[in-house]
Amino acid sequence: MNDTILEKLNVLANAAKYDVSCSSSGSSRSNNGKNIGNTVSCGICHSFTEDGRCISLLKVLLSNHCIYDCAYCVNRSSNDIARAAFTVDELAELTINFYRRNYIEGLFLSSGVMRNPDYTMERLMNVAKKLREVYRFNAYIHLKAIPGASPDLVKQAGLYADRMSVNIEIPTEQNLKILAPDKDFASVYQPMALIKENIIISKEERKKYRKSPVFSPAGQSTQLIIGASPENDRQILQLASGLYDFQKLKRVYYSGYVPVTLADNRLPALKQPPLIRENRLYQADWLLRFYEFKVDEIVNDEFQQLDLELDPKLSYALRNPHIFPIDINKADYEMILRIPGVGVRSAKLIVHSRKFGRLNENHLKKMGIVLKRAKYFITCNQLTDGHKDILPSIIRRNILNEKNKLLKRFNENQLSLFGDLVV
Amino acid sequence: MNIFLYDNTFEGLLTVVFESFKLKILPDAIVYKNKYQPSLLDISFEIITDVLKAERVWNGIKAKTSKEACDMVYHTFLSGMDNIGMIIFHYLQLTFAANYNVSVNYREESVLLIKQIQQKVLKEAHRMFMFVRFQKTNNDIYFAPIQPKYDVIPLIGKHFKNRFRDQIWIIYDTERDYGLYYDLKTVEEIKLEQHNINKSSGKIDASLLEEKEECYQVLWKSYFDAINIKERKNLKVQMQFMPKRFWNYLPEKNNG
Ligand code: SF4
Numbered sequence: 001m002n003d004t005i006l007e008k009l010n011v012l013a014n015a016a017k018y019d020v021s022c023s024s025s026g027s028s029r030s031n032n033g034k035n036i037g038n039t040v041s042c043g044i045c046h047s048f049t050e051d052g053r054c055i056s057l058l059k060v061l062l063s064n065h066c067i068y069d070c071a072y073c074v075n076r077s078s079n080d081i082a083r084a085a086f087t088v089d090e091l092a093e094l095t096i097n098f099y100r101r102n103y104i105e106g107l108f109l110s111s112g113v114m115r116n117p118d119y120t121m122e123r124l125m126n127v128a129k130k131l132r133e134v135y136r137f138n139a140y141i142h143l144k145a146i147p148g149a150s151p152d153l154v155k156q157a158g159l160y161a162d163r164m165s166v167n168i169e170i171p172t173e174q175n176l177k178i179l180a181p182d183k184d185f186a187s188v189y190q191p192m193a194l195i196k197e198n199i200i201i202s203k204e205e206r207k208k209y210r211k212s213p214v215f216s217p218a219g220q221s222t223q224l225i226i227g228a229s230p231e232n233d234r235q236i237l238q239l240a241s242g243l244y245d246f247q248k249l250k251r252v253y254y255s256g257y258v259p260v261t262l263a264d265n266r267l268p269a270l271k272q273p274p275l276i277r278e279n280r281l282y283q284a285d286w287l288l289r290f291y292e293f294k295v296d297e298i299v300n301d302e303f304q305q306l307d308l309e310l311d312p313k314l315s316y317a318l319r320n321p322h323i324f325p326i327d328i329n330k331a332d333y334e335m336i337l338r339i340p341g342v343g344v345r346s347a348k349l350i351v352h353s354r355k356f357g358r359l360n361e362n363h364l365k366k367m368g369i370v371l372k373r374a375k376y377f378i379t380c381n382q383l384t385d386g387h388k389d390i391l392p393s394i395i396r397r398n399i400l401n402e403k404n405k406l407l408k409r410f411n412e413n414q415l416s417l418f419g420d421l422v423v
Numbered sequence: 424m425n426i427f428l429y430d431n432t433f434e435g436l437l438t439v440v441f442e443s444f445k446l447k448i449l450p451d452a453i454v455y456k457n458k459y460q461p462s463l464l465d466i467s468f469e470i471i472t473d474v475l476k477a478e479r480v481w482n483g484i485k486a487k488t489s490k491e492a493c494d495m496v497y498h499t500f501l502s503g504m505d506n507i508g509m510i511i512f513h514y515l516q517l518t519f520a521a522n523y524n525v526s527v528n529y530r531e532e533s534v535l536l537i538k539q540i541q542q543k544v545l546k547e548a549h550r551m552f553m554f555v556r557f558q559k560t561n562n563d564i565y566f567a568p569i570q571p572k573y574d575v576i577p578l579i580g581k582h583f584k585n586r587f588r589d590q591i592w593i594i595y596d597t598e599r600d601y602g603l604y605y606d607l608k609t610v611e612e613i614k615l616e617q618h619n620i621n622k623s624s625g626k627i628d629a630s631l632l633e634e635k636e637e638c639y640q641v642l643w644k645s646y647f648d649a650i651n652i653k654e655r656k657n658l659k660v661q662m663q664f665m666p667k668r669f670w671n672y673l674p675e676k677n678n679g
Pocket residue numbers: 066067068069070073074075076077111112113180
């Protein structure tokens with residue numbers, strides 16, 4: 001291996017690192033015996049970087065040369081940085097060799113816009129094609145659709161990829177245009193709509209003919225940058241919820257803006273990325289996808305910005321005292337899920353076990369329910385209903401006190417991205 | 424104290440259950456016979472493993488509960504915890520005494536306990552899917568030493584077979600000294616007479632590696648560093664998801 005590959009890898013991984021989605025899940029493709037690799041539906045993390053994020057895929061840019069000049073992006077043409085580009089062969093060989101050593105689940109390939117969108121899209125597609133056809137690589141491939149690329153190329157690329165995505169980045173068009181003068185929502189939504197359409201067509205065809213080609217079987221995702229523009233959480237979550245419902249997206253990723261430039265007054269001067277806010281948005285997104293919450297229940301006219309001190313589920317509970325306490329032994333699964341301190345797994349344990357007799361506090365504790373939190377919101381055999389008379393403001397204070405005690409033990413900024421999702 | 428001695432195999436443990444039920448003698452402890460230290464107060468029963476008896480118990484569990492519940496017992500056994508014999512015994516007592524499928528009644532302490540141990544074992548197996556690192560040798564074998572906390576070798580063969588069908592590989596538990604060998608057709612358990620693995624670093628002797636192997640380790644390490652966002656440093660979370668005990672065997676972490 002020569003040093004150039006090492007150098008290119010450094011530059012092009014470094015340039016790709018702000019693209020947040022590492023997930024390789026959603027596609028389940030078995031190996032037919034002749035090929036190398038498979039995908040498993042839960043996705044697997046293979047390592048964790050010092051920032052605590054999961055490495056699942058080899059996430060690189062094919063090239064960080066870019067003709068555009070988006071203010072929030074390290075690769076913008078006006079930025080004075082080292083530039084590099086892989087050849088199709090170099091990248092295919094690197095991917096297959098990482099894969100065979102069990103370093104990665106597959107490839108996540110994006111690129112700056114070289115020459116023009118079609119030129120770039122075609123080369124991205126060629127990497128995927130080479131991997132599939134020459135190396136018989138059957139594992140996960142995520143390709144970025146380059147905004148502005150021709151529908152034909154996007155369509156072809158989707159036949160090689162497990163997932164395709166187009167990043168929206170800036171949540172409203174007005175602000176997108178300020179920060180990325182070469183882009184507009186149409187250039188993002190057109191490929192997004194095209195991908196969605198082809199996924200649906202391919203699914204229909206496969207119902208009729210098992211042999212029809214699969215188009216982007218793991219669906220599509222997108223990313224929003226948080227804090228580079230002034231949108232509030234309500235705008236962001238409504239956008240996300242619409243993307244899930246109408247564009248049928250599999251995931252929306254939120255990426256706290258990491259300042260990549262100092263001298264641009266279109267961007268806020270942040271000392272550090274808004275990590276807590278990003279974490280709260282992920283928690284809210286989680287509520288949308290797994291806890292059967294509607295977006296208006298999490299944010300609405302009166303409540304536009306997520307509470308940074310409390311997770312959104314707890315915050316919801318405190319704003320809606322009338323639905324509590326919830327009876328552990330009787331309430332529906334959906335209601336059990338709404339209890340702060342009860343996650344999906346414990347909710348299932350509860351509904352399974354109560355068929356055999358009433359559950360009491362002791363059972364709950366053993367099942368891993370965070371009683372310190374849940375006790376304000378439930379009734380069961382032993383607990384008196386006394387708690388339900390406590391004012392939300394007092395519950396809030398109590399819980400925050402508990403939390404502060406904990407926080408003293410840890411360092412304040414050692415905040416877990418997913419650690420306290422199940423709350 | 425009634426002490427049942429067995430050979431530390433799963434079949435052995437099921438035979439213990441069979442004999443105990445037949446003799447109507449309840450064990451106070453179930454102990455691996457090579458580790459047993461006799462005491463004057465003990466009455467010890469040495470149980471000879473009998474596959475047919477074990478199978479009867481196994482089928483009994485299946486009939487009383489479900490296939491999943493059988494797996495749960497087996498996975499729990501693989502934890503190798505000191506008192507695992509008694510934990511499983513109590514659970515099976517309950518299983519056979521009940522007139523319904525107890526395996527999902529988590530109100531029962533012994534059910535919940537078994538379930539929780541199973542989850543730990545499965546988590547460790549999953550961590551092998553994450554953290555196994557193959558090193559390519561000069562005779563074209565992809566070799567991965569591992570040191571799992573529980574005996575998860577029996578749980579991971581299928582995953583790696585499905586994934587790496589067209590390469591010969593070995594995954595070797597350096598602590599329990601046995602492993603899996605895939606020869607492009609089937610996966611078999613093997614025990615190596617000798618191996619040139621540095622047990623503390625997981626590294627294979629450099630003279631045995633394929634020429635590009637070290638390059639790829641360097642590339643991987645450099646990728647690992649380049650993808651990190653310094654402004655978001657969060658070692659606590661890194662450690663939580665990738666505990667230190669795995670680091671020795673990861674090229675991105677053991678190359679200084
Ligand atoms: S087009 Fe993409 S790579 Fe180029 S500057 Fe904009 S965001 Fe960065």
